[in-house]
Amino acid sequence: MTAAAEPLLEVRDLGKRFAGRAGRDAPAWVIQGLSFSVNEGEFLTIIGPSGSGKTTLLNMIAQIDVASSGMVRFQSQPAPIGDPKALNPGLTCKIGYVTQEDNLLPWRTTLQNVLFPLKVQGRLNDETRAHAETLIKAVGLAGFEKHYPHELSGGMRKRASLIRTLVYDPPVILMDEPFGPLDAQTRVQLQEDLLRLWNLGRKTIIFVTHDIGEAIALGDRTLVLSRAPARVAGEHVITIPRPRDIRGIMGHPDFGTLYQSIRAQVQ
């Protein structure tokens, strides 16, 4: 991992609070004084307790939500602070975002959902279409191309939403617990696929998870967030060399120590 002189993404002293509702108590800070940076080509995993502000953080990086204070810089370009109108969601297709909820369009079939980004970007052609079909097969959705989202299982919807982002190949991908509702087998399969893809394309990935094992198995570096207001409670460089054997990762001598020290920080 060659660390570039200038990080790809820089988050400094970030703060976020949501507008309070009338008649309720003043809005509390969800995130406060959060700082970290991500280099190009890095696989960063983020772990933190439920409600600690992980989704909120990714929303601000993807610019679908606005930060209240501090700074978020992507490729040296600062994101707007406090002004939702100035946001540029997805930074013109440079940041892909696999959201926590699948957000599939109920009126489009699986295939149409996967092709959606290509269609709105005007990049739908035989080649991209073939690529989409390859991805559909790779995640085991072959035969379900013509199904509507309500006809898919939760895990299938999740996989469809995952490849909807992969299909247009954004250089940076944010993933919010993408493998949460999957069975252990599919999960390991997709983790391996994701690592292979990352190896090929040298993408930058920010990956939120609840699973300490997953955070270690996938990441170059793991960030532990504290309870709200979220701060960096710990940072761990994952020393396990690549290529990694995900199925046997627990047997690696470094795994146990990393697991214990991360676990101690995730309250």
Place this chain on the structure above:
Amino acid sequence: MPDRKPVESSDPAELRPEARPGARLEARPELRPDLPQAPRRARFDRALVFVALVAIWIGLATVLGTYWVGSPWGVALRLGSGVWGDLWQALAFVLGPTWSDSAVGGMTRPVNLGLQGQLQGQILVHASYTLFEAVAGFLLGAIPAATLPFLLRRLPIATAVIDPFMVGGYGAPKLALAPLFILWFGIGIASKIALVAITVFFIVYFSALAGVRALDARLVQMAQVAGASERSVARHIVFPGAVPYIFTGLRIAMPYSIGGAVIAELISANRGLGYLIQLGAMNFDTTGVFVALVATTCIVFLGNWSVDTLERWLLRWRPPADTKAEVGS
């Protein structure tokens, strides 16, 4: 969580039970033939209710006499002969002497069947006038009503400014407008179309508005991150999401459009089913009034079926028993 509820709003359409999306579905589950409870059992019970209603009708006609209540067979005979008269004329028009001079044509000529006395006007001709007024007014009202909330989506202030006027227009009794429209547009077809259009407009406007407001912001954000322009968002997210709501409005507006046309004809016209009702009443011809009413009901069924079919095709992406999107909040 996978269930996404429409955003709550102080939208007037939600305050009125009949305009609230889904209210009609709760009240009339038979309008959703795809609901699981709809099939055979319901069809049987429906037939039973129909028989019971006809029995009551026969009872009333027998007890009160046909001067007060036209008997079902009288109505059926009149309706049948009226329709046959129209069909015979249509065949004669299309086929010419080949039909009218043929053996079958001659035998079935309404006069030769002894139907002439029974024939009241020309049922199909009058019905098609009413149908035309209803359809024209329906389209003229529904299309701008369904479009306007999309144009206003990015203009919350303009929406707020026109809101009280829309509520007023929705609440104003349209029947009271009929004499005014006749004054403005004459006794011809235009005044009927105008009355239907204005009735349909307000109903559909509020349902389309509710649809635009129920928009799931997360789907919009997903699309924007994926590179969708404002236009793509409107076309691929806002519009499809609002279609179920628009259809709720169309279903409610449809019978109003036919009713509106008939009422406008009642007040002043020389053709249409409303005119037939008026004519029958003036001649103390109760059966004639009943014939026109039954014909009106048939048109309502036809309209309902058309809206249903179109909706089922456009909303084929929805789970069969899913009324979530419509019942909402």
